[in-house]
């Protein structure tokens with residue numbers, strides 16, 4: 598039986614700074630450079646590439662693979678399939694961020710084909726993306742989330758279906774291993790004004806997946822982002838200073854993990 602109270606979350610942050618895992622990012626052009634900065638700020642090492650010709654070699658040296666389909670291209674998609682199949686072959690942890698799932702038929706087909714590889718230990722998206730993937734009704738407009746009351750059910754369904762950890766972000770974050778569903782109602786709404794804040798969470802989950810099991814990695818990333826956003830907002834005048842302060846606070850918590858207290862996750866009866 599999984600007991601949240603017994604998990605040492607601050608050790609997860611510390612272990613990343615000690616290990617400096619290499620996170621192979623196959624990600625979108627909007628958030629890519631921010632994700633690289635953020636990876637460094639939390640003690641990980643980023644490498645970003647969407648080139649098929651080096652995908653197998655990069656996977657062999659990477660600790661974790663993050664696939665984010667935000668700005669798809671023919672070459673990038675080809676590279677993703679090389680990397681994903683190789684990651685599965687080598688048993689390297691992989692996380693999928695199905696950005697804009699449901700916005701176009703192309704994204705739906707791509708995500709379904711990626712999931713067919715059975716390579717992913719975590720599927721993380723916003724509430725609308727995950728609700729749709731989990732078989733619930735939701736509206737996706739572009740890559741932004743519209744809230745859906747059925748998200749909690751969707752994470753459980755999705756986790757069960759793909760034998761992985763499913764995560765839906767939003768004003769409430771939901772995480773499920775297919776058996777239990779946990780919810781966290783924290784974080785500052787200015788996160789919604791940073792294009793790529795969901796992508797940042799993907800980078801954090803990937804980093805933590807290199808040192809702990811996927812469920813703990815997902816919960817650590819979401820909790821840290823929520824708490825850091827609240828602290829950052831108190832010091833900020835608007836989204837611009839908020840973004841800079843957020844990176845500072847995430848860096849600070851990563852270097853001084855004992856100052857980070859895990860907020861209370863609610864276990865839902867579903």
Ligand SMILES: Nc1ncnc2c1ncn2[C@@H]1O[C@H](COP(=O)(O)OP(=O)(O)O)[C@@H](O)[C@H]1O
Pocket residue numbers: 722723724740741742766767768769770783784785786787788789792793794795796798819822823
């Ligand atoms: N209204 C909100 N209030 C507080 N935190 C939020 C809110 N909406 C999203 N978040 C947080 O912002 C981060 C990104 O989530 P989200 O905006 O759902 O992803 P995406 O950027 O992929 O659409 C997550 O950490 C989530 O908890």
Ligand SMILES: Cc1ncsc1CCOP(=O)(O)O
Pocket residue numbers: 625627628667668696740791792793794795796797
């Ligand atoms: C605006 C935009 N368009 C394509 S990818 C992207 C960034 C999406 O980032 P996030 O999913 O974290 O909001």
